[in-house]
Amino acid sequence: MSSTLKTPLVLAGMMLSMILASLDQTIVATAMPRIVQEFQGLSHLSWVFTAYMLASAVTVPIYGKLTDLFGRRRLLIIAVLIFLGGSMLSGLAQNMTQLIFFRGIQGVGAGAIMVNAFAIVADLFPPAQRGKVQGLFGAVFGITSVAGPLLGGWLTDSFSWRWIFYVNVPIGVVALAVIFAGMPRHAAAAHGNGERSIDYFGAVLLTATLVPLLLALVWGGSQYPWGSPEIITLLAVSAVALLGFLWRETKARDPIVTLSLFRNRVFTISVIATFLASLGMFGSILFIPVFAQGVAGFSATNSGLIMMPMMLAIVAGSMFAGQVMSRTGKYKVLAVSGLGIATLGMALFSQVGESTSQFDLIIRMVVMGVGLGFTMPIFTVAVQNAFSHSRIGEVTAGIQLFRTVGGTVGGAVLGGVMNAQLASKLIGIENHPFIVAAKQVSPGTPVVIDGNTIQTFLSNDGQAQIRALIAQAPEAIREQISAAFDQFLEILKTAFSQSIDYVFIIGAALMVVAFAASFFLPQLPLRKSHRPAAEELGVELDAAMGQSDKRHEPDILGKV
Known part of the structure; x- marks a missing residue:
């Protein structure tokens, strides 16, 4: 098979693999309220995401080394199989602890998928042409981000939240078939004296x-x-x-993270900006459905529809930025403008409340989506361009590591902020007239107000069940209890909304720092071949890169 025919098949395999990894970051979001309600685990909500991201973060740099040493194809097949195994186990989980652990297994597979996808794009295309393809990959992520919440909400409402994991199996089978058919065996690249070590x-x-x-x-x-x-x-x-x-x-x-990479300003600034921007993106995707279902009262399906404008804006922004970068060779202006727009979107989200209309949410999501879409293809291409092709796996894994760690830390920090704020705003809520009346109607039944029961109170199903119980109360106190319940719900919604506002305020502050850092990103000419940057540009980018150029390896694609 000619290389001309190989290229689209390889890209198809990469995109299908990326669909697996990126779909599972978003399809879970709209199902989480139902999952935590069933498992009584709102306080552990962020760990369902954190376990996935943490496992991916820890394994990404190892995969970055392995993919350069042992080849892309073998590791990608193993990664997809691990991911599918984690998906099946997640669907079979019987409690929150099991789900968190099995999501970690998924993350182990997802780390290898992401590193391989971006490294293979670097094998196929030089930096000057890479922007369009990276933009396309960003669009794939955006499309799955649109389909994820919708599919997750529909599966949750129509069948069970467990199907949000089972749906990965047919996609994974197709991805494996394409990888076997379209990606030839890949000879390991030469490495120093021939020895390999991790x-x-x-x-x-x-x-x-x-x-x-x-x-x-x-x-x-x-x-x-x-x-x-x-x-x-x-x-x-x-x-x-x-x-x-x-x-x-x-x-x-052979270190996991070569510290000399940080001598390169392109790498250092890209790491800082990517890390902070991923905090904002993770916060928006995770907590928008929580707001929509917990405060606005949308169903899981409708909360998925609510997120569609942001995801479509991410697709448009990513493809536009990729095209502009490939045609002009400029990436700094796109990075600065993208982070500036995303910062504005995060600041707007910090103003949402009970009275926020659906139209207001759409405007905020479009602004956020365009900004995040701009940044998606930028920093990966900028970093790959700043180093020789011999280090593609390593530097791609480096930027992916900090992107993943940013999302992981973001989920932990923002989830902790919301839980702490919610607890502080509901001090003494157990003395509310509705709770007192509920204890009188059902004496001996403990009424605990925590994150788990709040989720039940705010869900449509939970409210329907409570109102059915109120209807069975003695007629003399029925109206009084009903009015007290309505007031109780307003207190919960206000506390929930204000707690989420704090999440976006912190996210906006972090995005401001990322925006400021992007002004220091060096603008280097995008290389038009896989030759070392110093050779093509006639300059030494930095000491570390100069060393890597001396041990430049043959083009990996030539050995595919």
């Missing part, structure tokens, strides 16, 4: 850094006070592990 000890230290940090961020202010021994211990363990990780990376022959 810094597994560094991976352990990286895990020991991230897990305690995320636990502290999730539990701080909700389950434990910020100054409690538990939180301080977790942060101390994370800090010690981080120091150990940094030391290890300076000694390892």
Whole structure:
């Protein structure tokens, strides 16, 4: 088969694989209120996302090394199989703990899928042509982000939330078939003296850094006070592990994260901006359905429809930015403008409340979507362009690592913020007249007001059940209890809405920092071939890149 015919098949396999990984980041969002209601686990809501992102974050840099050393095809097939196994197990989960663990298995597969997808694009196209394809990949993510909430809501309302995981199986089977048919075996690239090594000890230290940090961020202010021994211990363990990780990376022959990458300003600025922007994106996707269902009272399907404008705007923004970058060779202006628009969108979201109309939500989502769409293809291409082709897997994994960690930390931090704010705003709620009346009507039945019961009170099904019980109360007090329940619901909705506002306020502040950082992003000419950047541009980009150019490897695509 000629390389001309291979290219579309390889891209098709990559896109189908990306559909798997990206669909599962969004299809779960609209089903989460139903899941946490069934498992009574609102306080652990963010961990369903965090486990997925954390597993992906820890494994991404390892995959980045493996894909350069052992080839893309083999790892991609393994990754898809791991992902499908995690999907089936997630659908079979019987409690929140099992679901969180199985989502972690999914994340292990998703990490390899993402690294392979972007690295193979770099194999097929030089930086000057890469923008259009990266924009297309961004559009694939946007399309799955549109389909995800809709499909997730429809499956949840029509069948069961478990089908949001089972639906991955047919997609994964098709993806595997295309990969087998269209992606030939890939010879491993030459590597130094021919020896291969993976810094597994560094991976352990990286895990020991991230897990305690995320636990502290999730539990701080909700389950434990910020100054409690538990939180301080977790942060101390994370800090010690981080120091150990940094030391290890300076000694390892093939480190997980080559610290010399940070000598390159393009890499450093891209990492900062990507990390912070992913916080904002994760916050918006995770908490918009929560707001729509918990405050506005939409069903799971309708809350998925609510998100469609933002996802369509992401598609349009990503494709537009990719085209402009490929035609003009300019990426900095797109990065600056995209982050500026996304910051404005996040600030607008911080003003939503009970009176926010559907039209107001649409305007906010379009603004946010355009800004995020602009940034999707930019930083990956900028970083790949700043280093020689021999390090594509490594630098792609580096930017993907911080994008994933940003989303992981964002879910933990923003989820913790919402839980802590909700708890502080509902102090004394157990003394509300409705709760007092409920205890009188059903003496001996404990009425606990926490995140889980709040989710039940705010759901349409939960309210219908409570009103049915009120209808059975003695006629003399029925109207009084009904009025007290309406007032109780308004208090819950106000507290829920204000807590989510805090999430977006913090997200807006982080996006401002990302926007400011983007002004320092160097604008380098986009290379028109796979030759080393220093050779083509006639300049030394930095000391680290100069070293990598001396050990430049043959074009990986030539060995496919």
